Amino acid sequence: MSFDADLGPINFIVVSFPSAPVPSAGFAVLTDLVAAGRVNVLDTEFVSRDADGKVQRLDAASVGLDEFSGADSHLIDDDDVAAAAESLAAGEVAAIVVYEELSFLPVIGAWGADGGTVLTEGPVLVDDLIDALDATDALEGN
Template sequence: MTTFDYGPIEFYAIGFDGDRPGPAVLAAVDDLVASGTVNVLDLVFARRSPEGELEILELSDTIDDGGAPALDLEGLAGEEDILALAEGLEPGSSAAILVVELLWAKSFAAALYDAGGAVIARQSIPAPIVNAFLSEHAD
């Protein structure tokens, strides 16, 4: 069976009001890493000032005590990626730009590859939309 060094990766822009996400964001990411669900490859923060200026902060710039977690592929999210993901940030808001390896899908990707298959399309629907739809259409 084929063994991949990395599984599929996904880029996320997680938006927040204010100039930066709170510490609960890193705690939630840490929980996903500890459970073996994801591997964090890169993490940066973007914030848009009330005047509309965009500022990009590396993870190490946001943690005062130097206790930033190690990132496997820091810099994987390039400037073009970050600008595209942060495009919709409203003035006075911020976003965590997160690049994660989907550890749960790593062996699945290898099995598909060995079988001559590959994921050719993927659609994601955010949880709030799924839950709102289901609550509206509940019997």
């Protein structure tokens, strides 16, 4: 396993909306985070599922987010799109965002300067965190 110390932790998120156009408030906050140097958006895709179950990629303009046109870098492949669309009802739209967490880079750099080596990193699923917290609560209750 290799690790590029010039990259911060990479994560993804899939968010569904009832239909297009999608609300822009969250995307405005995302744009602010990019401008502040806190995150780097690596890829953004929009997908939908029609009444027949057919999944399609949508361009940003078609979901009302013209400012995200061209933000797709094709890191999100067809398997990722299909997995994201599994939970969509007919007519719903999902946004898939792959992003780099830049605020953690100074920590990684300091560890490296002190001789530390990052062995692995990755996202913690919210459901896994909740399960772990529930298990901890159960242990404390005994």
